[in-house]
Amino acid sequence: MSEFRKISTLKVLGSCAIASAILLVACSDSDNDQDPDDSTFVGSRAGRAGVNNHPGVLTALPTAGEKVNGEGVRKLLMLYMVGSDLESGSDAGTTDLLEVQTALNAMSDAQLANFDIVVAFGGSEKEGWKGMRIADTDLLFDDAEDGIYGNLPAESYRYLATGANMGDQSSLELFFRYINQTYENYDDTALVMWDHGSAYGPFGNDDNFNSDALSLSEINGALAAASPGEPVNNGKLGMIGFDACLNGNLEIASVTQPYAEYHVGSEELEPGHGWNYTFVVNEFGKGTGIRQFATGLVDNYVNHGSHPYKSDGKTLSVYDQTQFAPVRSAVDALYADLSSNYNLEADIANAVIDATEGSFGFGKSSREDESISIDLREFITILKSKLDVVGYADTHAKMSAVETALDAYIIKTAQDGTRAKAGGITIAPPSVSPGSYASVKFSNGVESLVKTYAADVSSDDTAPVEALALATRNAEGDSVNEIRARFIDDNLASVHVIYGFQDTDTIDGSDEPVDYFLPIITFPADYDEQNDEYVGTTWEGKGFFLNYGEAEEDSVFIPVEFNQRYENEEGSFEVYTTEVDFVPASVTSDVEPGSDDELIETAVLQLVARVNDDDSLTVVDHHFRTYVQIFDNDVDDHSTLLFDRNDRRLAIGDRVVFYSQALAMDEGEEDEFITTSDSFVQLTQTANFSFEGVEHTDSSGQVAVPEAALAAFDIAGNFTLTAPREIVVE
Incomplete structure (x- = not known):
């Protein structure tokens, strides 16, 4: 059985570390001798990434000569390559x-x-x-x-x-x-x-x-x-x-619509x-x-x-821009309806929250707690499933109008078999920051719902209330079959079943030890509508490991979240994600996890696991993308995550450390993303991943028992964690 050890003093990635770690690295200004007129170059790299007040220096266009005449069958391809x-x-x-x-x-x-x-x-x-x-x-x-x-x-x-x-x-x-x-x-x-x-x-x-x-x-x-x-x-x-990346999107298509007959873009991140x-x-x-x-x-x-x-995750769509106006009109009417009834009808508010949180997100980072965009078709599908057809006939009619308009607008969409929930076009989620969305102005209805949702978030300072929590055991009584809980919260966003271990340690620089629950693997909880209860089934005590060297002890545990399941001609697969700090092999300097060292790159790593006939998992692929935060200005925190198009895999010499969201169990304490070790591990062999039994030694030196808990989050990020229940792993 593989074992992971948690170092007693954990490194914590606080807000300052995040801000520092994700700044882009500034490089030398030097250019080669063949680069002409270097004296005219005016570069600017100071301050927050993305913030720049210099438009650059342009020279005059050459005097226009006789135009190239394309009359007849000639084609003109124009490429703007940044x-x-x-x-x-x-x-x-x-x-x-x-x-x-x-x-x-x-x-x-x-x-x-x-x-x-x-x-x-x-x-x-x-x-x-x-x-x-x-x-x-x-x-x-x-x-x-x-x-x-x-x-x-x-x-x-x-x-x-x-x-x-x-x-x-x-x-x-x-x-x-x-x-x-x-x-x-x-x-x-x-x-x-x-x-x-x-x-x-x-x-x-x-x-x-x-x-x-x-x-x-x-x-x-x-x-x-x-x-x-x-x-x-x-x-x-x-x-x-x-x-x-990510430009199979309604907002950007609204910008290109007056100037082109067709728009082509990808919902998902593109490979390099x-x-x-x-x-x-x-x-x-x-x-x-x-x-x-x-x-x-x-x-x-x-x-x-x-x-x-x-490279997995490829999506691409073509939109007929002559059909854009009906889409804008239908989306505007639907979102205006949702916004105007959000505070009047609890069913509407709950449906919007469920659809926002449940729709497949693109450009997503757990550490930054956001998705850049969501699939519009899935958003509407979830809305429809949450609202009674008779009681909300007018809203259903508006949703159907959007679907009809999209059918005419999206003339071709395809995905590579790994993004089954990609319906062809994305939209900004209602949870997007109104400040970041203010300059988009796609429609008044969409902007209104974004502002309504934000107002609900800002006014929510109460965590979900646990109304019921219980566990059922198997016939012999020695193993928990499932855990159940009921939560009360007007803005309940999501409930997860978390398998992991309890521990006590000083985190976030606190002097006093904090009790927290350290997740090993996290899944969306099932919802039992008849009993209004969220359900998590038992965990068999297994987790993912990176085997980075030949020695038996050269293995490190990877905390993960379930992302999606898909099927194709090769079988059934599950995708799991984790947040990492990454240092490429080309960097030889000493760096500490969670520090503000600019040599550290922030990334989301995905593990693709085949589901075997006995339901065991075999990791068949992995890849990661680094990301940075691009700010709108120097005044506030309005920003956008910018993911690298290069879809990379770990290589010999690379260093990596994994993050887990330590969920505080003491009232008044907040959850924190913490590194699962004090130091980076460096690959001395080709990355090899395994799914096997997990054993955890806590900060007191004792072997901890595996447990399960349900965590309920509201739209403001407030959460309630049920008392972890011991799992007897056979």
Whole structure:
């Protein structure tokens, strides 16, 4: 049996540590000798990540010459590529541009004569990627010769400004103006926005300007001022697509809607490789029409075989923007109805809370306690299940109207078999901060519900009340079969069954020991509607371990939360998540878990486990994504989580430490995320995960007994923990 030991003095990740650990690391300003006119570069990296007041320095556009005429069958592909840390850290931009070049190299002269591409790239600290460069088809051939982009002489580029901030509206607008003065009369046009994304949050983080990114209002401002509609016969682009995380989203689609016929985006986080650009160029160049190209892109993207490596969680959707108005109208009417009745009808309030908490969340972090967006279809499905059809006929009609509108709007959606709850489009959850959502302005109804929900949260300072708690034993009486509890709270958000151990220790810098319950594994509790009770069944005493070395003692316990279960042609799988601090093998400095050391990266790690015929679990894959907090300003805490697109796996030499949410059992004490060990463990072999028996030695040196408890949380985060019940593991 594997054993984990908890060090008597635990490291605690308090709010200061969180704020420090998630700041992006500032790198050197140095550039190579081939980067022209470096004196014009104006970078800004001080302060909170995302906060930057410098728009960058642009040079004037070159004098417009004779326009490239696309009349006939010519196609125009436009790519706005903000390299950010994706390029400086993993050459992701270069990889995709080389995929573009592979397709161009395979084209015949006749095909090239009917295809044009224009790329704006930069926004990264990497040599040759500071500022913004614009290259067309001919120049891409030249720049690709040595496999290094951005190192041609300055005069070679169609435009160059080494001081440009690609995360500012001015740079995007200038790119559009360049297109408008250079191209005309194209039937098929597509604009691809490439980098990090965050749904209704910022897009395109410029490394050189403290990760400054384009807000929705800036994207809208650039499109409104200079939408590249001039090259298009009907005045609208054929497609605006986001090769970025989380942008299969209603709020950002509302921004692109006036300027394009179709919107393409992913509900989920995207893998680092993103779209396959050899396919993009080949298919777009065929001239089969935007709709067929976009729907084909969806199939290609979710197909594992179209990428250099397998990565789970791929989703992609195409929206018909001519059908947007009915969606906006239906969603606005539904949300206005929910908001106006929230404080009048308890059933409405409870349904909204259940749907908010129960809908599948995208871009989620347990440590930050938030999801960036939720699936809109699932939100409505849960609402419908909670509200009586007869008693709330008008609300049901409004929900059905949204579903009907979405059916016409989402013309293609697909997922790779691991995201069964992805219905095609997301929306901001009602629980989003009104301050962060204020600039989005998707609809008055949605904003009203967000404010109503926030007011309910701010007024809730009482934890759920435990009205009943009991445990039933098996026929022999020696093992608890299940635990049950009933909770009273107008704003009950979720109930979890937690399996773990009790302990007493000093946490959060307290002088006095605190009694707390340390979770091993956490599941959503089942709800017995007939008895109005939440139920947790027995735990067989097993948990997940990372075996990081060859020695028997080279094993560390991993506290996890159940995320989802899915089935595909390979079998049934369960996904579990945990919060970690991560230090890559390339860093050799000593660091302490939970400290404010900027070398520590914050991440969410997922374990994918196959469910075997005997219900045991075998870990078949793991991956993690680091994330940072991008702030709106220096004044308040309004922020958005920005997840790395690079889907990584632990490697030899990496260091990692895991976090668990220690739930305080003493009245007046708060729960804390704590590290499960005092030091990082370093992998000396390929990461190997196991699911086996857990034994815990508490702070007094005694072997603790495994127990189960139910934890009820309200929308404000107040919680009640039932008395843990001992489990006799046979």
